[in-house]
Amino acid sequence: MDLIYFQQWVLKEYKIDLAAYKSNQLHRRILSLMSRVGVKTVEEYIKLLTSDPLQKQKFLDFITINVTEFFRNPEIFQELSNKIKSELNYNSGLKIWSAACSVGAEPYSLAMIVDDLSSRTNHRIVATDIDSTILQKAKNGEYVYSEIKNVSKQFLDKYFTVKDDKYCINSGIKKMVEFKKHDLILDNFESNFDLIVCRNVVIYFNADIKDKIYKKFSESLKKGGLLFVGATESIYNYKEYGFEKASTFIYKKV
Structure with a gap:
């Protein structure tokens, strides 16, 4: 399989830099996709992706890993809520970034947390993803039970x-979240965030790309701001990025 040629084609057509992903993992994922649709060469697969919008979307979903749910790892989200209370000035309005937000469960979870803490405060949550179709689903704010199963009865009500049978986010929470298309590898980052949440994404990138992203996250945070990562994503060299550990999966910019 000519992986380099395919990477160049995907970068040109979809503006996704597959070279940033761990090559063995990526190779397996693409071969698995090709096998599922019954194509044997990169050229055949490119022809299929070009001609069939459904297969194109399946490819984008598979590569950009759109697996999500509200309050994923609830006990860790509780820890985040505690840190927002103790470390951030939430009564003056927080600027939060949910990076690689997928279908919106994560930024809406964050919106509920900060609204519950200070409902009269003007918080701004920026939610970004590389996939336009997924962002549209996020804006719609409609979910099935499997996606909201971790939401408390208090928050559901x-x-x-x-x-x-659809669970629809209310308009007040929707208004708190601004959805934008954004590529963590290729695009510039906003600044002055109190909290950045990026979970279960950076783990798929190679070491050089991880290093660049963590540096840019640090630059994008205010002093004292928090970075919240996934349950399998400890940053072992966090001091190199100007962080201290605030909790197992939460880092504070010093």
């Missing part, structure tokens, strides 16, 4: 309405 307060922030959702149920319509035809």
